Amino acid sequence: xxxxxxxxxxxxxxxxxxxxxxxxxxxxxxxxxxxxxxxxxxxxxxxxxxxxxxxxxxxxxxxxxxxxxxxxxxxxxxxxxxxxxxxxxxxxxxxxxxxxxxxxxxxxxxxxxxxxxxxxxxxxxxxxxxxxxxxxxxxxxxxxxxxxxxxxxxxxxxxxxxxxxxxxxxxxxxxxxxxxxxxxxxxxxxxxxxxxxxxxxxxxxxxxxxxxxxxxxxxxxxxxxxxxxxxxxxxxxxxxxxxxxxxxxxxxxxxxxxxxxxxxxxxxxxxxxxxxx
Numbered sequence: 001x002x003x004x005x006x007x008x009x010x011x012x013x014x015x016x017x018x019x020x021x022x023x024x025x026x027x028x029x030x031x032x033x034x035x036x037x038x039x040x041x042x043x044x045x046x047x048x049x050x051x052x053x054x055x056x057x058x059x060x061x062x063x064x065x066x067x068x069x070x071x072x073x074x075x076x077x078x079x080x081x082x083x084x085x086x087x088x089x090x091x092x093x094x095x096x097x098x099x100x101x102x103x104x105x106x107x108x109x110x111x112x113x114x115x116x117x118x119x120x121x122x123x124x125x126x127x128x129x130x131x132x133x134x135x136x137x138x139x140x141x142x143x144x145x146x147x148x149x150x151x152x153x154x155x156x157x158x159x160x161x162x163x164x165x166x167x168x169x170x171x172x173x174x175x176x177x178x179x180x181x182x183x184x185x186x187x188x189x190x191x192x193x194x195x196x197x198x199x200x201x202x203x204x205x206x207x208x209x210x211x212x213x214x215x216x217x218x219x220x221x222x223x224x225x226x227x228x229x230x231x232x233x234x235x236x237x238x239x240x241x242x243x244x245x246x247x248x249x250x251x252x253x254x255x256x257x258x259x260x261x262x263x264x265x266x267x268x269x270x271x272x273x274x275x276x277x
Contacts, residue, residue: 015030030128042178043116044114045108045112045113045115046105047111047112048112049137049196050196052093052139053269053273054110054273055273056273064233064234065230068230068233071275071276074266075263080226080227080258081226081233082205082224082227083224083227083233084193084224085223086255087251088167088249090106090142091107091139091140091141092105092106092107092113092116092190093105093137094126094137094138094139095136095137099129099131101121103117104116104119104120104121104126105117106176116175119175122188123188126190127216130216131216136196137196138213139192139194139195139196140192140218141190141191141193142175142188142189143188143189143190144168144174144186144187144189145187145189146248146249146250149164149166149170167249168250175188189219190219204260205259206257206261207224207226256277263276
């Protein structure tokens with residue numbers, strides 16, 4: 001359940017006072033850890049444990065069917081696809097150790113990103129501690145909902161400031177603020193869409209990993225769908241041509257992935273992108 005902002009701020013101030021009086025009560029996953037740390041001089045560079053690859057593009061039905069043919073030529077067994085909305089935001093990586101968030105970074109060049117942990121902590125839908133003491137990296141798309149974007153631009157124009165061109169630019173600009181308190185006021189959100197180091201978790205597919213992310217307390221996008229054929233994929237894509245305006249956030253396409261991790265490994269990757277997506 002949600003509470004009004006004024007009530008939330010009152011409770012937060014009370015918690016801050018308690019933790020200042022009794023420092024031993026402060027925990028790593030306390031809500032006070034979200035309100036923004038000290039102002040940074042610059043963002044340090046950090047290396048991702050697993051590269052964040054870009055995705056190939058399909059611009060029409062013929063491209064999709066060509067992709068499907070390539071997959072069928074490479075994979076002998078039956079397979080299925082998972083279709084997901086491609087959120088128009090900023091790709092980020094979240095690293096957890098023993099269940100606690102220890103690092104958040106931008107995608108950067110895919111190998112090295114910038115440490116924006118303090119800014120990402122201000123996003124309430126990012127758990128500071130997950131429900132199991134796991135060590136792993138997860139990937140997500142941080143974004144600004146349309147209502148937050150409209151309110152931010154309205155406030156900017158009232159101050160005679162240049163408004164942001166679109167929600168994606170607003171999200172990216174917010175997460176690259178050296179003062180986390182500014183990011184905390186921007187009402188950002190996130191959908192987590194992947195996890196790394198899945199071997200010890202005994203999950204066999206992308207769809208299973210998304211369900212596990214839900215169970216661990218992450219926010220995933222529920223508009224995903226498993227498709228058995230490329231015709232099902234095309235039908236899913238076409239359905240969003242009309243439903244897209246109903247969303248409270250921007251998307252810039254659909255992501256299609258082979259579901260099975262074994263088959264993903266069989267298909268492999270190029271230097272820039274996976275062959276299974």
